[in-house]
Amino acid sequence: MSQNWNITLKVSRQKExxxxxxxxxxxxxxxxxxxxxxxxxxxxxxxxxxxxxHACHHSTCxxxxxxxxxxEKLTCITYIRDMTHDGGTxxxxxxxxxxxxxxxxxxxxxxxxxxxxxxxxxxLPAPEAEIENPPxxxxxxxxxxxxxxxxxxxxxxxxxxxxxxxxxxxxxxAILAGAQANGLxxxxxLLALVDCEHGVWRCHSAFECTAVCPSFVDPxxxxxxxxxxxxxxxxxxxxxxx
Amino acid sequence: MSKPHAIIxxxxxxxxxxxxxxxxxxxxxxxxxxxxICNGTSGxxxxxxxxxxxxxxxxxxSAIECIDENMLLRKIVPQAIEPxxxxxxxxxxSDLQYGEVFIEGCEACHIPIEEITxxxxxxxxxxxxxxxLAAFLVPDGTFDPLRLALSFAxxxxxxxxxxxxxxxxxxxxxxxxxxxVGVDILDRASNKQSELRGDIxxxxxxxxxxxxxxxxxxxxxxxxxxxxxxxxxxxxxxxxINRLNKPGDGDIVVPQRRMVIVGTSSFEVSDxxxxxxxxxxVKLMLERGAELIPGIRNAKVRGKYMATxxxxxxxxxxxxxxxxxxxxxxETDNVDGLVTITGGKATTLRAMAEKTADVVCEKLGVNTPCxxxxxxxxxxxxxxxxxx
Numbered sequence: 001m002s003q004n005w006n007i008t009l010k011v012s013r014q015k016e017x018x019x020x021x022x023x024x025x026x027x028x029x030x031x032x033x034x035x036x037x038x039x040x041x042x043x044x045x046x047x048x049x050x051x052x053x054h055a056c057h058h059s060t061c062x063x064x065x066x067x068x069x070x071x072e073k074l075t076c077i078t079y080i081r082d083m084t085h086d087g088g089t090x091x092x093x094x095x096x097x098x099x100x101x102x103x104x105x106x107x108x109x110x111x112x113x114x115x116x117x118x119x120x121x122x123x124l125p126a127p128e129a130e131i132e133n134p135p136x137x138x139x140x141x142x143x144x145x146x147x148x149x150x151x152x153x154x155x156x157x158x159x160x161x162x163x164x165x166x167x168x169x170x171x172x173x174a175i176l177a178g179a180q181a182n183g184l185x186x187x188x189x190l191l192a193l194v195d196c197e198h199g200v201w202r203c204h205s206a207f208e209c210t211a212v213c214p215s216f217v218d219p220x221x222x223x224x225x226x227x228x229x230x231x232x233x234x235x236x237x238x239x240x241x242x
Numbered sequence: 243m244s245k246p247h248a249i250i251x252x253x254x255x256x257x258x259x260x261x262x263x264x265x266x267x268x269x270x271x272x273x274x275x276x277x278x279i280c281n282g283t284s285g286x287x288x289x290x291x292x293x294x295x296x297x298x299x300x301x302x303x304s305a306i307e308c309i310d311e312n313m314l315l316r317k318i319v320p321q322a323i324e325p326x327x328x329x330x331x332x333x334x335x336s337d338l339q340y341g342e343v344f345i346e347g348c349e350a351c352h353i354p355i356e357e358i359t360x361x362x363x364x365x366x367x368x369x370x371x372x373x374x375l376a377a378f379l380v381p382d383g384t385f386d387p388l389r390l391a392l393s394f395a396x397x398x399x400x401x402x403x404x405x406x407x408x409x410x411x412x413x414x415x416x417x418x419x420x421x422x423v424g425v426d427i428l429d430r431a432s433n434k435q436s437e438l439r440g441d442i443x444x445x446x447x448x449x450x451x452x453x454x455x456x457x458x459x460x461x462x463x464x465x466x467x468x469x470x471x472x473x474x475x476x477x478x479x480x481x482x483i484n485r486l487n488k489p490g491d492g493d494i495v496v497p498q499r500r501m502v503i504v505g506t507s508s509f510e511v512s513d514x515x516x517x518x519x520x521x522x523x524v525k526l527m528l529e530r531g532a533e534l535i536p537g538i539r540n541a542k543v544r545g546k547y548m549a550t551x552x553x554x555x556x557x558x559x560x561x562x563x564x565x566x567x568x569x570x571x572x573e574t575d576n577v578d579g580l581v582t583i584t585g586g587k588a589t590t591l592r593a594m595a596e597k598t599a600d601v602v603c604e605k606l607g608v609n610t611p612c613x614x615x616x617x618x619x620x621x622x623x624x625x626x627x628x629x630x
Contacts, residue, residue: 016432034545037519044516051408051430053278055285058473058545060498061388063278063285077545102408102431105278109626116623122321122389126480131500145326145480148386148499216500 004028005086009038011050012093013103020100022091023047031081035073036064038080039092039104051102059214062154066104067093072156074214095159097172111155114171118190120178123148130181151178151217157209169198173209173219176200180222184229195230245270246606249425249440251411251454253277254284255387256583257446258394259595259614265401266617267599267610272438273395273403274427276410279625280391283448284588286549288471288505290482290496291315291323291383292589295330295355296489297564298347299340304564305351307590312381314592315390319619322389324497328382328482329363330355331374333533337486341376344486348380355380369478369537382482384498387588392622394591399628400620414443414457414580422458422571422579442602445582449514449552455582460575464584466514468550469506470523472531474541478502483534492530501544504531511550519546554585566594568601581605 006028014020025042036054043050054064057076064075068083069091084090098106126145157173158164164172176199179190194200203223210220248264250257253275261271275281294308316325332338348355356379363377364370370377395405408430415424415437424439445454449466477500485493496503507523524546532539554567566586571577583598596612603610 033519041516044513049430049433051277053281055278055280055388056386057286057547058471058501058503060289060386060473060501061280061285063280063388076547105408105431107626112623112626116621116627122386122622123324131477145324147324147326147477147480147497148322148384150499152499 002030002032005031005080007038007080007084007087008089009042010089010091011039011042011104013050014100015102029080031079033080034076035066035068035078035080035083035090035092036075038090039066039075050104052104053106060148060152062152065095065154065156065159067095067159072160072212074154074156077214095155097158097161097164098155106155108153108155111153111158111172111174114175115153115178118175118179118193119182119187120151120175121149121182149181150215152215154214156212156214157219160208160212162206162208163202163204167198167202170202171199173223174217176203176226177217177219177222180226180229184226184233191230191233194226200227200230246442246608247272247440248442248444248602249274249438250444250446251425252282252446252448253279253391253395253405253407254282254446254448255280255391255588255591256448256586256594256598258391258398259591260444260446260583260598261398261403262394262401263595263599263612263614264602265398265403266613267603267608271398271403272406272440274406274409274411274425274438276408276430278407279395280388282450283549283552284391285387286471286547287387287588288494288496288503289384289387289498290494291385292587293328293380293382294351294353295344295348295380296484296494298351298353299343299488301563301565302347302351304587305347305353307565307593308587309351309353309381311590311593312383314615315385315589316383318617319390319393321621322386322393324384326383326480326497328380328484329367329370330378330380330484330486331363331370331534332376332486333371333374338375340487344378353380367479367481367483369535370483371534371536376486378486380484382484384482384496385588386498389622390588390591392625393619396622396625396628397617397619399625399630404630411454411457414454415439416458420577422577441606443580444598444602445580446598448584449550451552451582451584455571455580458571458577458580460571460577460580460582462569462582462584463554465553466511466550467508467553468511468517468548469508470519470527470546470548471503471505472524472527472543473501473503473545474538475501475544476537476541478535478537485534492527495531495534495538502535502538504528504538514550517548517550519548552584566590566597568597570601570605572605
């Protein structure tokens with residue numbers, strides 16, 4: 001059993017019409033608990049006015065994304081041990097580039113609508129899921145397996161993306177990754193959506209999205225791949241015209 | 243006559259599904275929840291779309307509900323489901339003996355099962371315990387909890403339901419005759435209190451149902467029973483794996499995205515708002531899970547968490563029935579205007595909503611039948627874009 005730590009949670013607070021400020025809460029934690037456990041205990045035992053988003057507590061729903069000590073984290077699987085030390089602080093802020101509903105809770109509406117607009121799949125056949133260490137060959141049976149997609153639509157990539165910070169119109173990493181996974185070949189109508197100033201060309205290759213992605217999506221690689229797909233598509237069109 | 247207004251307290255599985263049902267039956271619906279969608283028990287389920295096999299021996303009412311609803315949900319909300327089936331596997335003599343009553347139970351509950359050889363099971367799922375003695379294929383599945391609830395909520399919204407999240411029920415408003423006529427609410431995003439008046443209040447707060455009912459002096463015999471679950475960072479199987487024996491700790495391994503989840507334990511608590519995850523329960527999940535899938539022993543833990551089941555029916559822990567019950571508090575406590583739905587399981591959310599909406603309709607003299615069996619749910623992503 002590990003020794004408990006005494007830490008301070010510095011939590012960003014903002015109710016409707018207020019300017020944001022920080023409230024501090026001191027608590028004893030087991031460093032092997034998750035950041036979300038500490039946030040939840042603030043609400044349960046110290047301050048019932050705190051609003052935050054959470055649902056599954058095991059990284060499948062994507063609801064509990066927050067900025068922890070200035071880094072985007074899925075708080076339900078982020079150990080306190082990895083973010084601070086005994087006597088240290090956890091600064092908890094809402095995701096950036098989203099409207100704030102209250103305190104740490106943000107509105108995911110635009111993200112969800114844009115994912116819908118590129119037809120990002122929520123479930124897909126297992127052989128298309130690009131998993132690590134796939135079997136050498138997929139059997140006929142495997143093709144029948146349907147699985148939930150890797151992207152949990154948590155918004156961490158949008159919050160971390162420097163390009164998303166400069167423009168509300170930029171589709172953003174999760175959406176471009178969804179379009180890539182869907183494939184331009186299969187969905188030629190996506191081309192116009194992603195091959196434009198608010199699409200793949202606004203990405204400045206900061207790769208922050210991939211750095212913070214908690215769910216193996218690797219949006220940066222997918223954006224680069226989408227660019228390749230677009231160039232290929234342009235060449236194909238050129239030849240068809242000729 | 244204007245539409246009747248139903249206020250639903252709780253935006254988990256039963257609340258969102260009941261909103262969907264009542265909206266289709268022509269009600270004005272307002273759902274309130276102190277948090278966001280699925281912030282309580284519903285969000286934290288292991289995500290097993292039960293075929294009913296787990297209950298086919300001792301709790302056949304629940305088993306039949308599960309298989310019927312499992313088949314329906316596959317059709318109406320495929321966007322949130324991994325429909326890959328499941329296996330019940332026997333690892334010892336006691337499991338084998340249970341297999342006999344299991345076959346009879348599944349037959350009685352019309353759950354389609356198929357016995358396959360352990361060799362065939364290992365072909366299908368190479369990471370299973372190679373020492374298994376028997377295996378049965380069953381129509382289990384996996385669902386994403388938030389997306390399941392959001393699909394119901396989105397469709398309810400499309401049909402006019404309103405969702406007021408981060409809005410807490412502070413007290414129930416009673417008229418002079420002991421009838422519930424609304425809810426005093428606190429909008430937690432703005433810190434403003436107000437009154438919400440309705441023709442009926444539906445208490446869909448699951449494990450918390452007793453706390454809401456008590457606001458009107460009514461009683462709900464719900465026994466909140468948490469269990470611990472552990473998610474591991476490797477998708478060892480495509481199917482849900484069940485231990486072929488009576489329900490017990492750590493007897494289910496559920497694949498989900500790139501994980502498997504082992505669940506669950508069973509204990510009782512008094513404070514529902516924060517339940518710690520006990521390390522000894524986490525260890526137990528590892529031990530029991532590794533019996534089914536040995537590789538779990540070396541897998542990286544991705545998340546340790548708990549959820550509080552709302553058990554009803556008087557039994558203790560595992561012996562409690564997993565069926566659901568809708569209480570018309572006019573009958574149970576002489577409090578009119580208040581209906582409670584609790585118990586049950588995620589898999590039976592639609593049936594729970596149908597029963598609740600039936601009770602609500604009967605109380606208010608509405609004669610519209612339930613249609614949710616035939617209504618395809620819209621994309622969960624439209625929950626946000628539908629007008630509120």
